[in-house]
Amino acid sequence: MELEVRPVLHLLLHVAVPLTVARIWYRERWFRAWLWMLAGWLIDIDHVLADPVYAPGRCSIGFHPLHTAPAILAYGLLCLPRRTRLLGLGLLIHIGLDAIDCLMMR
Structure with a gap:
C-alpha cells in the first residue's frame, strides 16, 4: 500500500498550524488556544x-455545506x-488549509 504525501x-x-498560531500569539495560554482552534475540525x-x-481527490471547498461561502462568512x-x-x-485556518489542499490537487 502506497502512502501519499499530500493527504498526510x-x-x-491541521494540527501544526493552529499549534504554531497558539504558541506565537497566545503564549500564556497556548494549550487552551490550540485546543479551541483544533475544534475547527x-x-x-x-x-x-x-x-x-x-474521497481523497475531492475538494471540500464549495462541496460540503460547512465549507461554503455563507459558512465561511459566519466563521469570520x-x-x-x-x-x-x-x-x-x-475554523478559518481549517478552511484555508482545505483551500490550499484543493489547489495542490489541481
Whole structure:
C-alpha cells in the first residue's frame, strides 16, 4: 500500500498550524488556544453527508455545506467577539488549509 504525501501533510498541517498560531500569539495560554482552534475540525462532520464520506481527490471547498461561502462568512464573524475568536480562527485556518489542499490537487 502506497502512502501519499499530500493527504498526510494536509492532516499534519491541521494540527501544526493552529499549534504554531497558539504558541506565537497566545503564549500564556497556548494549550487552551490550540485546543479551541483544533475544534475547527468539527466542521468536517459535514463529510458524513457525502457519498463516499472520504474521497481523497475531492475538494471540500464549495462541496460540503460547512465549507461554503455563507459558512465561511459566519466563521469570520465568529472572530469578532473575544469569546468566540479562537473557535472562529480555528475554523478559518481549517478552511484555508482545505483551500490550499484543493489547489495542490489541481
